Amino acid sequence: MDKAISVEHLKFAYPGVDDTPDIVVFEDLNLQIKQGSFVAVLGGNGCGKSTLAKHFNSILLPGGGKVYVYGMDTSDPEKLIAIRRCTGMVFQNPDNQIVANVVEEDVAFGPENLGIASPEIRNRVDRALKQVGMYSYREHAPHLLSGGQKQRVAIAGVIAMEPKCIVLDEPTAMLDPRGRREVMDTILKLNAEKGITVVLITHHMDEAAQAQRVVVLHQGKVAADGTPREVFSQVELLHSIGLAAPDTAELCWELNKHGFDLPLGSLEPDECAQILYEALKV
């Protein structure tokens, strides 16, 4: 099985309250995510990123079409626990996903729910905490940790369940630059070393640039899909849906408007500098 998540003709609408019409989020969305890949999902506010993420582990069920997670239909109630074991979720606000008032007890929460034997839980908790670099904080109270540390504890809580896929819904939105770096490093490491499929919802272009694939959502449809280079060189398209390309691409694009002919796909400042150097050399 090489497809982790498969969204087929997904339809979804939030029911309207009283007389207001339903809020239609997706009309016909198709998306496949490969096992072991690192996919970033971009999109403007309210375009349905969180709604999509909640379809990946049966928190929301499709109003039409199907969502398959490792071949399991998310609308099959029998598969519910198996699906949630496969795909872990990390949310934006770390405070609202930590259950216990000791770090290690919180990480143990998921495995405990799965009914795993005590010694094995202990092993998994220690392993998960080491993987996110929070082992030395295992006996701390979560509310005394920094935002980045809390978010890493939340990630440990998810990987202690040994999922094949992690979906992160704007995990860095509430963090300072340092916390963001800590969380990004952790995610990249999990993807590279453990082969965990990562779906990262974000609005930071530099984070999306570190993914293998970028999917841009707009009005419930996939507006762009490809490697970061491919997607970020479509600067006009990104602008038309209210997003900005990374600064490097933006700079080259602006220069192109004034008669240059630079490639837009550069993602790193060094790379961009090299392009500029080449262009200005003559």
Added chain:
Amino acid sequence: MLKDVTLGQFFPGKSVIHRLDPRTKLLILVGYIVALFLAVSWLSYGVVFVFLAVSIAISGIPLKSFFKGMKPLMFILLFTGILNLFFTQGETVLVQIWTISITLEGVIRAFFMVFRILMLVTGTFLLTYTTSPIALTDGLEALLSPLKKIKLPVHELSMMMCIALRFIPTLVEETDKIMSAQKARGADFESGNLVQRVKALVPILVPLFISAFRRADELATAMECRCYQGGDGRTKMKLLRMHGCDYGSFLVAALLITAVCVLRGFGL
């Protein structure tokens, strides 16, 4: 000002008392309270007091923390003391002012009553100071689990307690933030009469409640994502286990209760 709530405060440590099983500590606390209420004389109070004093000494918790925790109870203690002092009938009148008299019996009774409350509270503090909140809820859940048979939602209650303990610091911090924000806009919480002060709390409580509901909603989703389905089929990372020192402690507690009962039998 909200930072120093001592509710459920825990001082980590390595003493025997810290290492006891939470169930042991809970049961011994119950036994201790029973002994306290069975005690009727100086001697039996003395026995219970020695038990408490030795326990505190073993725990290594500084006495200061007990006094600090006692502060909010000052009023109740004073009230009990004064009530007993003035309204106990007795033979030996010590002081007579107008129609109010203070009798020797009153003094003794007031002393005992205050002493009893102090010992009760100190004993409870010793439990919460030496037991992590998680261990405490685990212990309670284990002790109350027979009640599941009569459909009492024991697991749910202990989960609620656990989450409440987890979110107290978060909500306290949030209250502080909201208060600062309202103060910055000119809100005044410190002056005015009672009605005005209560009214001033509304702009704090409304945002606090809204945020608490939002948190609860998000937390519920997060718990669902982590496969939470209630207490059935759930295991624990840390199993509660009784050791030699637990049995030893039970023995000491049993001795305490027996001693107090025997003393009571002799009318002491």
